[in-house]
Amino acid sequence: MSDIKELDIHGWSKVYIKELYGGFIGIISIHSTKRGPALGGCRFYHYDNHKAKFALALEDVLRLSRGMTYKAVAGNLPLGGGKAVIVSEFYELKPDVRRSLFESFGDFVEKLKGIYITAEDIGTTVEDMKIVSERTKHVVGLSESLGGLGDPSPVTAIGVFTAINWITEKLLGKPKNKVSILLQGLGKVGSNLLEHLYNEGYRIYISDVSPKAIENALNKYNNLEYIPPDEIFDREFDIFSPNALGKVINSSNVDKIRYKAIVGAANNQIENYEVAQKLQDRSIIYAPDYAINLGGLTLVYYEYELRIGKQRSMEEAKEIAIEKTKENVIKNLEEIFEIVNRTNKSPAIIADEIMESRLK
Ligand code: NAD
Numbered sequence: 001m002s003d004i005k006e007l008d009i010h011g012w013s014k015v016y017i018k019e020l021y022g023g024f025i026g027i028i029s030i031h032s033t034k035r036g037p038a039l040g041g042c043r044f045y046h047y048d049n050h051k052a053k054f055a056l057a058l059e060d061v062l063r064l065s066r067g068m069t070y071k072a073v074a075g076n077l078p079l080g081g082g083k084a085v086i087v088s089e090f091y092e093l094k095p096d097v098r099r100s101l102f103e104s105f106g107d108f109v110e111k112l113k114g115i116y117i118t119a120e121d122i123g124t125t126v127e128d129m130k131i132v133s134e135r136t137k138h139v140v141g142l143s144e145s146l147g148g149l150g151d152p153s154p155v156t157a158i159g160v161f162t163a164i165n166w167i168t169e170k171l172l173g174k175p176k177n178k179v180s181i182l183l184q185g186l187g188k189v190g191s192n193l194l195e196h197l198y199n200e201g202y203r204i205y206i207s208d209v210s211p212k213a214i215e216n217a218l219n220k221y222n223n224l225e226y227i228p229p230d231e232i233f234d235r236e237f238d239i240f241s242p243n244a245l246g247k248v249i250n251s252s253n254v255d256k257i258r259y260k261a262i263v264g265a266a267n268n269q270i271e272n273y274e275v276a277q278k279l280q281d282r283s284i285i286y287a288p289d290y291a292i293n294l295g296g297l298t299l300v301y302y303e304y305e306l307r308i309g310k311q312r313s314m315e316e317a318k319e320i321a322i323e324k325t326k327e328n329v330i331k332n333l334e335e336i337f338e339i340v341n342r343t344n345k346s347p348a349i350i351a352d353e354i355m356e357s358r359l360k
Contacts, residue, residue: 004017004018004111005017011031011066012029012065012066013033013038015028015061016029016030016112021097021100024087024101025086026084026085026105026108027057027086028061028082028083028084028112029058029064029065029083030065030082030116031062031068031080031081031082032069035073036079036080037079037115037116037138038068038115038117039080039081039116039117039119039301039304040065040068040116040117040121041084041141042083042086042120043064043086043122043123043124044088044121044122044124045057045060045085045086045088045122046088060085064083064267065081068081068082069355070290070352070355071290071293073355073358074291074351075297075324076324077297077298086101098128099131102129102132106131106136107135109136109138112138114138117138117304118138118139119139119300120141126142130143140300141300141303142303144314147307149302149306149314149317149321151188152295152296152297152299152300153187153188153189153192153296155296155298155318155322156293156295156296157193157265158295159265159292159295159298159328160189160241160263160264160292160295161196162292162325162329162330163263163292164197164202164241166330167285168239171285171337172238172239172285176200176201177201177202179203179239180202180204181202181203181239181240181241182232182237182239182259183204183206183207184207184229184232184240184241184264185208185242185243185264185266186214186243187208187243187244189243190208190213190241190244193265194221204221205224205226205237206218206225206226207232208229208244235258236258236259237258237259238261239259240257240264241263242262242269244266246266246267246269247269247270248269249262249271249279250275251271251274254275254279255278255282260285261287262285262286262287263285263292264287265289265293267289267293273346273349276347276348277345277349279346280340280347286346286347287333288332288347288350288352291336291351292329292333294328294329295321298325298328299321301321305317332351336351336354339354
C-alpha cells in the first residue's frame with residue numbers, strides 16, 4: 001500500500017489518503033470496525049475554499065464516518081462506520097475521465113481488503129458505483145440488474161414515516177388528520193415519504209428549491225400547500241420534516257422556529273449540541289437523524305450479505321430490511337425519549353450517549 005498514506009487520528013481507527021486518477025485526492029476514513037466492516041458512501045464534492053479544501057474534506061470525512069458508526073449501531077447492524085471523500089473540481093468531468101477516476105477509486109477500496117465498503121453518496125451515482133464494482137466487490141447500493149437491491153431511499157422513507165407516526169401518537173397525541181407537516185425536500189426520500197404521509201391522512205405542506213419537484217407533487221396529490229423556501233421558518237407547523245440539507249436548524253433560526261417536532265431524513269440536521277439543547281429547552285421534540293434514517297443503510301447491509309454468499313432471495317432480503325428498519329426506529333425512539341423525559345437533556349445528546357454505550 002506504498003502509494004496510500006495513512007493518518008492516525010485520535011478516536012478514529014485509521015484514515016487513508018491516495019492520489020487517484022487525474023490527480024484527484026481520495027480520502028477514506030475508517031471510524032470503527034469494532035462491529036464489522038466500515039460501511040459508508042463515497043462523496044464527490046468540491047470545497048469552496050481552494051486553499052483549505054483538503055482540511056475541509058478531511059473534517060467532513062471524519063465527521064461523516066463517525067456518524068456512520070452511530071447509524072450502524074442504531075440499525076443494530078454488524079457494521080462499523082466509514083466514509084470516503086473524493087475532492088472534486090467545479091468543472092464537470094468528461095465521461096472517460098470520470099470512468100478512469102472511479103476505476104482508480106475502486107482499486108483504492110480493493111487495497112483495503114474489505115475493511116471499508118463503499119456506496120453512492122452526494123456527487124456520485126449508481127453508474128459510478130457500477131464502475132467501482134468492476135474493481136472491487138466491496139461496494140453496495142448497486143442496481144437490481146447488477147445483483148443489488150436498488151435505490152435505498154424508499155426504505156429510508158419508511159423509517160422516517162415510522163418515526164413520524166410514533167411521535168404523533170406517543171408525543172403529540174393528536175389525530176393524524178389534524179397534524180400539519182412541512183416536508184422540506186421532495187427528492188428520493190422526500191417524494192416517497194410524501195406518498196406514505198398522504199395516504200395516512202396528514203395535512204401536508206411542501207417546500208423545495210426545485211420548481212419541477214413542486215410541480216410534480218402538486219400534480220400528483222390534492223390539498224398540498226406550497227411554502228416558498230424563504231418562508232419555512234416564519235410559519236407554524238406541528239412537524240417539520242427536513243429531507244434536503246444538513247445544519248438546517250442552526251443558531252440563526254433556533255430561537256424563532258415554531259414547530260412542535262422535527263423528524264426527517266437529512267443527515268446532521270442540527271448545527272451542534274448547543275442548538276440541540278435550545279430546542280429541548282423550548283420543548284421542541286427532535287428525533288435524532290441517524291436513529292430514524294437508518295433504513296437505507298439497513299437495505300444495503302442486506303445487499304452486502306447476499307454479495308458475500310448469504311442464501312436468500314432479493315425479495316426476502318428487502319422484506320427483512322423493511323421490518324428491521326421499522327423495529328429499530330421504534331426501539332431507538334422509545335429508548336431515547338424515556339431518558340429525555342427523565343433528564344431534559346437533548347435527544348441528540350442522549351442518542352450519541354446510547355450509541356457510545358452500545359458500542360462498548
Ligand atoms: P435528493 O438529492 O434526492 O433530494 C434532495 C431534495 O432537496 C431535492 O429535491 C432538492 O431540490 C431539495 N433541496 C435542496 N436544497 C433545498 C432547500 N434549500 N430547500 C428545499 N429543498 C431543497 O436527496 P435524498 O436522497 O432524498 O436525501 C435527502 C436527505 O436525506 C439528504 O440529506 C441525505 O443525506 C439524507 N439521507 C438520505 C438517505 C437515502 O436513502 N437517500 C439515507 C439517509 C439520509
